[in-house]
Amino acid sequence: MAPKFPRYIWQNGRMVPGESATVHVLSHGLHYGSSVFEGIRVYRTPDGPRSFRLREHISRLYNSAKIYHLAIPYAQEEIEAACNQAVLANDLQGAYLRPLVFRGYAGLGLTAPADSPVEVIIAAIEWGAYLGAEGLENGVDVCVSSWNRVAPNTIPSGAKASGGYLSSQLISMEAKRHGYAEGIGLTTDGMIGEGAGENIFIVKDGKIYTPPAACSILAGITRDTVITLARAAGYEVHEQPMPREMLYFADEVFFTGTAAEVTPVRSVDRIAVGSGKRGPVTAEVQRRFFGLFSAETVDEWGWLQPVSAPVTPIASVAV
Template identity: 35%
Template sequence: MHNFLPIAYFRNQFVPFAEANVSIATHALHYGTGAFGGMRGLPDPQNPGQILLFRLDRHSQRLSQSARFMHYDLPPDKIQQVIIDFVKKNSPTTSFYIRPFVYTSDLGISPRLHSVEKDFFVYGLELGDYLSPEGVSCRISSWHRQEDRSLPLRGKISGAYITSSLAKTEAVESGFDEAILLNSQGKVSEASGMNIFIVRNGKLITPGFDQDILEGITRDSVITVARSLGIEVIERPVDKSELFIADEVFLSGTAARVTPVRRVENYEYSPQRPVTDQLRDKLTAITENRDPEFRDWVFAIPLNA
């Protein structure tokens, strides 16, 4: 059961969420010709009169770039302003998630991106922990991550998430919490909707962009924070066997934040996770605007302004 925020942005205006509906003939519904973003927000723990959004500028920029794959010119500053207005109109009182979406809104049946109408909407819902903060179990999926030569993986293209959906359901129905997908070369790529990190000998290792991963904003945040803490970060291909001998493994994403992995297949990890815990605590402090070093990552929206 989801608790959706009461107001949505739809067809260039703010309307009640229940009235923001699309036709069953909508082009994007049939062809997956959409792209989305996702960002978290929360009431400021130190100042209840304002809402904090994490890296609003980067999220707006990435969605604008994703829209370009749809042949849709949607400037980042427009996305950002709509989201600011959206937050002010909803005035959330608890932790929440924002889903902006660009899509081909025409009612045609020809699979194309040219000469077809596009649109942009935003809605939100209350959201706490997407995955258990105590840690999750993962299986290696029988489904492989797509290749960038087949899909523009640097955008969050909605049609690409059929693979994530297949992998997630396969994992859950076989007794695990989450799936880890390999790429076409048999290297570790990412989870169903999250990037992945491993820790070996105190070093943080994660698949690079050449491994068909999404350019995750939380991933970028983890890498930047780790380096600020003096942790060596290595971006390189990761073998499946490395997952089984890693000291720590965790997932990162807007919804998942930093989620430790307890087990991959039948390989258990120690409950002691010094690097994961240090990074998670630091990122929590940043998102709550308690860390002056990264204050520019937090966008504060006064509700009375």
């Protein structure tokens, strides 16, 4: 089911009714994929709504934009404040935030002029478990895709650019056509890369393994969170290249991501992972991750940030 359309969207410095947020059909970003984005969770906590690692997400947004020479016309602090505005304007206690930076109308040339307009929107929506609430407990069935991840020095996998997600769409669509919840893309040399929109972890003999940034992955913020929480819990975590067969030898496999959060994988290519259900290490990682939002896990890293009052009163939104 499609997420409910937001009542208000922050667009180019002001809050506008969702149905009034429009984009020119000749925008460069629409034709050539010259856009970057983020996905950010806001969680309902005992202390009210809290954004999760908002600063790190917005910092990555600026880094992605830098690679593609997209000069964001706002300071990072302004974008962070606008994210809070979008949540509060829509009366949300929990939300998924989508900041998007794209090149506007700049003619039809592949290379846009240096002074071409750069636009920014931020939407806040209600969005549950990306791979299904049942999958968080029981795990999901996935496959290794026939589509590889992008090769190094082609499309930078470290940037969260919209055009790069055409690769992810091919991986995910193929998986769903064959009855799987998600697909896994290998690198061009056959090593494990990542899911279509998720990082991947493998558990073997009580140790946790995950592909390094050099394996054509987006080194995710949730991935970093899980590595930190797992090490704090006493687990060994190794970042190393891994061949495909490690997926079949694994005791446990799980995905991480802002949308996917921490989702167990119960089978790969119809081969059961371990016992075919969520394993104890995955369950412990989930407990510590979701415990951040119930106060069961102490946030000693300062990852949770209050959703503060908006800079611009909602009553003054554009109509």
